[in-house]
Amino acid sequence: MKYAVIGGGNMGGALIRGMMASGIAKGNEIIISSSTPASAEKAALSLGVLSSDSNAKAVSGAxxxxxxxxxxxxxxxVASLAGELAGKLLISIVAGIQSEELHRSALGATRVIRTMPNTAVRVRKGVTAIAPHSSCTSEDLDQARHVFSSVGSVLEVTEKSLDIVTAVSGSGPAFALLMLESLAQGGITGGLDPETAKIFAAGALAAAAALVLETGESPRALREQITSPSGTTAAGLGVLEESNFSSIVQQAVRAAKNRSVELSKKS
Ligand SMILES: NC(=O)c1ccc[n+]([C@@H]2O[C@H](COP(=O)([O-])OP(=O)(O)OC[C@H]3O[C@@H](n4cnc5c(N)ncnc54)[C@H](OP(=O)(O)O)[C@@H]3O)[C@@H](O)[C@H]2O)c1
Structure with a gap:
């Protein structure tokens, strides 16, 4: 199978790195195009894949x-590629752009699947939501599952839920990274060197995620298990609760979801 990646930026590059690390695609089976031939070539060189000087040429062999x-x-x-995309499977990772709009822009001759991966596809620990458009076949869906399960886990969702999935799973890693940065900064302020603080902070977030995913227990139950009355964790959580930490994070999720809805209305 040959793959074209239109847009070799952060996410296109992350997906390519993950696909190559998993072994489902070799460098000579992936071709990138970007806004200019020079940037496509630069991205291709750093990723070890092929580049094309136009979107149309990239798509033609894929x-x-x-x-x-x-x-x-x-x-x-998509509209500029309608001819080249005819009969092909188009997998969009773009936030907020509905699959019907993509299908229509490709003049109805392209099978479309909308997805929402997150940035951890780069290290094969992504979570990707897949929402098939009515134009795609069950084989197309299998192929999308095959690609994204090579770079993490895959959940099939309805397109209606993609706005909230985008907020929680697409934008969520950035929210968690802010927590990680803040935790590390707290460690630095308390006397750790930056590298040590970063490792402990990353380990703390990884520990929380691993406990939830591997025990199947709820985040609340797990949190309560490690919060002894009047202990150190309770002292820290008290500050977060006084500052409405949970409500602030929920507001961030709502803002990200609203932005996704706005983007889909503009399309
Ligand atoms: N960031 C995330 O965590 C995340 C998660 C899920 C989904 N997404 C979605 O992923 C998409 C890309 O986000 P990103 O963060 O990777 O953005 P990005 O780093 O800015 O990458 C965008 C890429 O598109 C290329 N491009 C611009 N105009 C083009 C054109 N006319 N033809 C071909 N390529 C063109 C750019 O080329 P140049 O390199 O030449 O500028 C760049 O390589 C967005 O739609 C976003 O909604 C992002």
């Missing part, structure tokens, strides 16, 4: 086309 441009460019890029 069976599966990943759309990895920013939302503002998505529909015009």
């Amino acid at each position: 069976g599966i086309v990943f759309l990895c441009v920013k939302p503002a460019q998505a529909l015009s890029v």
Whole structure:
């Protein structure tokens, strides 16, 4: 299978790194195009894949086309490729752009699957939501599952839920990284060197995620187990609760979801 990646930026690059690390695609089976031939070539060189000086040429030899441009460019890029995309499978990772709009922009001749991966596909620990459009076949869905399960886990969802999935899972790693940065900064302020503080902070977030995923217990139950009355954890959690930490994080999720809805209305 040959893959074209339209937009070799952060997420396009992360997906490519993950696919290559998993062994499902070799460098000579992936071709990138970007906004300019020079940037496509630069990205291709750093990733060890092929580059194309135009989107159309990249798409022409591919069976599966990943759309990895920013939302503002998505529909015009697809419309400009309608001829080349005919009969192919287009997998979009673009936030907020509905699959029906993509299908229509490709003049109805392209099978479309909308997905929402997160940035951890780069290290094969991503979570990808897949929402098939009515134009795609069950084989297309299997192929999308095959690709994304090589770079993490896959959940099939309805397209209606993609806005909230985008907020929790697509943007969520950035929210968690802010928590990690803050935790590490607290460690530095308390006397740790930056590298040590970063490792402990990353380990703390990884520990929380591993406990939830591997025990199947709820985050609340696990948190309560490690919070002794009047202990150190209770002292810290008290500060977070006084500052409405949970409500602030929920507001961030709501803002990200609303932005995704806004983007889909503009498309
Ligand atoms: N960031 C995340 O965590 C995340 C998670 C899930 C989904 N997404 C979605 O992933 C998409 C890409 O995000 P990103 O963070 O990877 O953005 P990015 O780093 O800015 O990458 C966008 C890429 O699109 C290329 N591009 C721009 N115009 C183009 C055109 N006309 N033809 C071909 N390529 C073009 C850019 O080329 P140049 O390199 O030449 O500028 C760049 O390589 C977005 O739609 C976003 O909603 C992001």
